[in-house]
Amino acid sequence: MEQFRSGYARLCPDPQQSVLQRLRERGGDGRLDLETLSLSLETCGALGRLLPGATPFAELALGDCGVSEEGAKLLLHGLCSNTTVKSLDLKGNNLRTVGAEALAKLLRQNKCIRSLILEWNNLGMWEESFSFFCQGLAANGVLQRLDLRNNQISHQGARELAMALRQNASLQELDLRWNNIGLLGGRALLNCLHSNKTLKRLELAGNNIPSDILKAVEQAVDHNQDRQAILSESRSRTSILSKEVLSLKNEKTKQFLDMMDTIDKQREEIARSGRISAARVSQLQEALDEQHSLVNSLKARLQMMEAALALSEQKVQSLGELLSTAKQEQASMAERHFTELQQQKQEGADRESKLLSDLSVASDKNLLLRKQVDELEKKCRVQQDQLFQVKQDLTNTTEELKLRALQAEERLENEKKRFKQSLEDVESLRVKEVDHMTQHLEASERSMQDRIQRLEAIRSALEEELSQAKAAALAERGQAEEELMKARTQARLEEQQRVEHLEEKLRLMTESRDEAQNCCLKQKQMVTEAQAKVNQLTLHSDGLKRRIEELQQDLNIKEEEKVTEVNKVKVELQEQIGHLQAERTAQDGLREKIAALERQLKAVSNNHREALLDKEGEISLLLEKLRMKEADISRMREEEAQRASLLQNAIMAYVQASPLGAHSSRR
Numbered sequence: 303m304e305q306f307r308s309g310y311a312r313l314c315p316d317p318q319q320s321v322l323q324r325l326r327e328r329g330g331d332g333r334l335d336l337e338t339l340s341l342s343l344e345t346c347g348a349l350g351r352l353l354p355g356a357t358p359f360a361e362l363a364l365g366d367c368g369v370s371e372e373g374a375k376l377l378l379h380g381l382c383s384n385t386t387v388k389s390l391d392l393k394g395n396n397l398r399t400v401g402a403e404a405l406a407k408l409l410r411q412n413k414c415i416r417s418l419i420l421e422w423n424n425l426g427m428w429e430e431s432f433s434f435f436c437q438g439l440a441a442n443g444v445l446q447r448l449d450l451r452n453n454q455i456s457h458q459g460a461r462e463l464a465m466a467l468r469q470n471a472s473l474q475e476l477d478l479r480w481n482n483i484g485l486l487g488g489r490a491l492l493n494c495l496h497s498n499k500t501l502k503r504l505e506l507a508g509n510n511i512p513s514d515i516l517k518a519v520e521q522a523v524d525h526n527q528d529r530q531a532i533l534s535e536s537r538s539r540t541s542i543l544s545k546e547v548l549s550l551k552n553e554k555t556k557q558f559l560d561m562m563d564t565i566d567k568q569r570e571e572i573a574r575s576g577r578i579s580a581a582r583v584s585q586l587q588e589a590l591d592e593q594h595s596l597v598n599s600l601k602a603r604l605q606m607m608e609a610a611l612a613l614s615e616q617k618v619q620s621l622g623e624l625l626s627t628a629k630q631e632q633a634s635m636a637e638r639h640f641t642e643l644q645q646q647k648q649e650g651a652d653r654e655s656k657l658l659s660d661l662s663v664a665s666d667k668n669l670l671l672r673k674q675v676d677e678l679e680k681k682c683r684v685q686q687d688q689l690f691q692v693k694q695d696l697t698n699t700t701e702e703l704k705l706r707a708l709q710a711e712e713r714l715e716n717e718k719k720r721f722k723q724s725l726e727d728v729e730s731l732r733v734k735e736v737d738h739m740t741q742h743l744e745a746s747e748r749s750m751q752d753r754i755q756r757l758e759a760i761r762s763a764l765e766e767e768l769s770q771a772k773a774a775a776l777a778e779r780g781q782a783e784e785e786l787m788k789a790r791t792q793a794r795l796e797e798q799q800r801v802e803h804l805e806e807k808l809r810l811m812t813e814s815r816d817e818a819q820n821c822c823l824k825q826k827q828m829v830t831e832a833q834a835k836v837n838q839l840t841l842h843s844d845g846l847k848r849r850i851e852e853l854q855q856d857l858n859i860k861e862e863e864k865v866t867e868v869n870k871v872k873v874e875l876q877e878q879i880g881h882l883q884a885e886r887t888a889q890d891g892l893r894e895k896i897a898a899l900e901r902q903l904k905a906v907s908n909n910h911r912e913a914l915l916d917k918e919g920e921i922s923l924l925l926e927k928l929r930m931k932e933a934d935i936s937r938m939r940e941e942e943a944q945r946a947s948l949l950q951n952a953i954m955a956y957v958q959a960s961p962l963g964a965h966s967s968r969r
Contacts, residue, residue, distance in 0.1 A: 303358050314348035321345055333361040337391070346373030350380030357386050365393040365419070371400035378404040382411040393421035393449070402431035406438030409445065417447040426455030426481065433462045439473070440466035447475040451505075460487025464494035467501065475503040483509040485769065488519070495522035496758060502527045514765060525754070539861070546868065550875065551729070557882065558722075565714055568889060572711070575900055576704075582907055589914055590693065596921060603928060604678065610935060611671065614942070618661075621946060624953075625657075653952070660945060667938060674931060678924060688917075699906060706899070717885055724878060742860075750853065757846060761839055768832050778821060786811070 307325040311317050320339050334357075341349075346369060362381075369377065374397055381387060397405070402425045408415075426432050432455070439445070455463070460483040467473065483491070488511035495501065504523050506516055792807070 306352060306358055309352050310345075310348050313351050314344050316342070316344055317348075318342060318345055332359050333363065334359045335361075335363045336367060337363050337365045338367070340368045341373060343370060343373050343376075346370075346376045350376035350378075353377070353380030353387070354383040355385060357384060360386055361389040361391075362387050363391040364395070365391045365421075367395060369395045369397075371398065374401045375404045378408045381415075382408055384412065385414050387415060389417040389419075390415055391419040392423070393419050395423060397423040397425055399428050399431040401425070402428070402435040406434040406436075409435075409438035409442040412442075413444050415445060418445060419449040420453065421449050421451040421477075423453050425450070425453045426459040429456070429458050429462070432459045436462040436466040439463075440469040442470065443472050445470075445473055448473060449477045450481070451477050452480045455481040455483060455487075457482070457484045457487035457490070460484075461490040464490040467491075467494045468497045470498070471500055474500060476501060477503075477505045478509065479505045480508040483511060485510070485512060485515070488512070488515040489766075489769075492518050492522065492762070495519065495526070496755065499526055499529055502530060512769070514768070518761070518765065522758075543864075543868075550871075554729075554875075557879065561718075561882065564886070564889065565718065568714070568893070569711070571893070572896065575896060579900075579903060582903070586907070586910060593914070593917065600921070600924070600928075607928075607932070607935070610939075614935075614939065617942070617946070621949070657949070671931065671935070674927075678928070681920075681924065688913075695906075699903065706895075714889075750850065753846065757839075757843060761843075764832070764835060764839065768829075768836075772829075774825075778818070778825075785814070 303325065307322060310325065311322065318339070318341070321336060321341070324336055324339065325334075341364070364377070369392075374392070374395065378401075381390065395401070397420070401423070405418075405420070405425075425435060436459075439448070455478065460478075460481075463478075464487075467476075478491075483506065488506065488509065491504070491506070492515055495504075501523060504519055506519060
C-alpha cells in the first residue's frame, strides 16, 4: 500500500492530502476506503493509471465521493484490466449517461469483480445509456451481487434489465428497491425469472408493483434457491461418488499392477531356473560326451589289442607251419638216416616236448587275455547301459520340468484373463449403474421442470387476466369519476338557469351510477371467481409441492439404494481381494514346489556327479589294467620273439649239423 500511495503522489499533479492521509491510515486490511472524500478529476486520473493489473487491495469503496462523469470514466477505465479487486462501491456519485457507458465497458472486460454497489445514482434516467449498461451485464459472467437502489429505473429500464438477466448466468443477488419499475417492469422481471435459474435474491420493494407479482417473484426466487441447493447437493454427491469410483479404480489398478509384477517376477524366476537347469543339462551333456569320447578311445585301444592278438596268432600259425615242415624233413631224414638219428631222436623228442609245453603255456596265456578282454567289453557294455539310463532319467526329468513350467504358465495366464475379465465386468456394471441413475435423475428433473414451467405459465396467464380485469375496472371507475366531475361542474354553472334540465341530468347520472354500480358488482363477482381460481391453483401448486417432496423422498431412497449398491460393490471387491490373496498363496505354493523341484534337481545332479566320479575311477582302474595288459603283451611278444629266434637258430644249427647239410656244404 505504501508503494500505491507513493505512485499516487507521483502521478497526481495536485495530490489531495485527505486521500494521502486515508491511504496511510487504512492501507493494511486489503481494502481501499475513500468514502465521503470529494475526489478531484486529477485524483481520479491518477487512480485510473494505478488500478490496471494487480493492486494491494481486493475492495474499493468510493461511496459519496462526488465523482464527476469524466472522473468515473477514468476510474472505471483503469478497473477494466484489474485482476485483484473483487468488490466495488460507487454509491451516491450521481452517475448518469457517461458513467453508465463506462460501467457497461467495465462489465464486459473485467473478469474479477464479484460485487458492485451503485446505490443512489441516476443510471435509469436515460434509457439508451441504461440499455448499454444492461448489455454489459448480459455479457458479464463473473458478477454475483448488484445493488441498483434509488437509480430512477423505469419500466422500460426494467425490461432491458430483464432481457440482460435472461442471458446472464452468474448474478445471484439483485437489489432494485425504491425505483419506478411499476406493473409492466415487475411483469418483465417475473417473466425473465422463468429462464434465469441462478438469481437467488431479488428485492423490489418501493416500486409500485402489485403484491401478487411480488409474491410470484419471491416464489420464483425461492424456487431458484431450492434448485441451486439441490444442484449443489447433487454435484457434491456426484463428486463424492466419482472420487470413490476413482479411488476404487486406483486400488484395482494398483492390485492389478502388483499382481502383474508378482507374475513377472515368477516368470523371471521360472526362466532363471530354466536357464540354470538348461546350463546344468548342457554341463551333464558335455560330461556324457566326454565319457563317450573316453569309451570310444577305449574301444579303439581294444581294437588295437585285438589286431595285435591277431598278428600274434598269425605268427604262431606260421611257426606251426614251419614246425610241420621241419617234422616232415626230419621224418624223411629219419627214413633215410634212421640209423644215424636214433640217438638224436631222443634229443629232438625232448626238445619238441619242451616246445610243446611252451606253446601250451602261450595258448593258456592267450586264452586268459581273451577272457580279460571279454570281461572288459562286458564292463564297457554295462557302463554304456548305465549311461543310457542316466540320459533317459535326465531327459524325463527335463521333460517333466518343462511340462510343469508350461502348466504353471498356462495357469497364470488363465488367472490373468479371469482377473481382467472380472475387472472389466465390475467396471462395466458400475458405469452402467451410474449412467442409469444419472439418466433417471435427469429425466425426473426434466419432467418436474416441465411441469413447473407449465404451472408457472398458467399462473402467469391467470395473473395477466387478473391484472387486465383490474386495469379495466380502474379505467371504467376513472371514466365514471370524470363524467361525475363534468356533470358537477356543469350543474354548478347552470344551477340558476337550468334547474329542470339539471334534474333530468341528475336522474340520468343516477341511472348511469346504478349501471356503474352494477358493473362494479359484476367486476367484484369476476374478481371473486378469479380469486377462487387462484385458490384452486394454489391448492394445485401445494399438491405439486407435495409431489416434489415425494419425489425428493424417492430420490433419498434411491440414494440409499445407491449407497447399499456401493457397499455391495465394496464387499464384492473385498471378496475379489480375498480370492486374489488365495491365488497369491497358491502361487507361493507353486514357488515352494519349484524350489522343491530345484532341490531334487540339485540332488539328482549331485548323485549324477558322484556316479560320474565313480565311473571315472572305474575307467582309470580299467586304463591301468589295460596298461598292465599291454605291458604283459609286449613282454610276451618279446619272449615269443626271443623263443622264435632261438628256435630258428636251433633249427639252423640242426640243419647245419645234419649230414645233408654237410653234403650240401661240400658241394
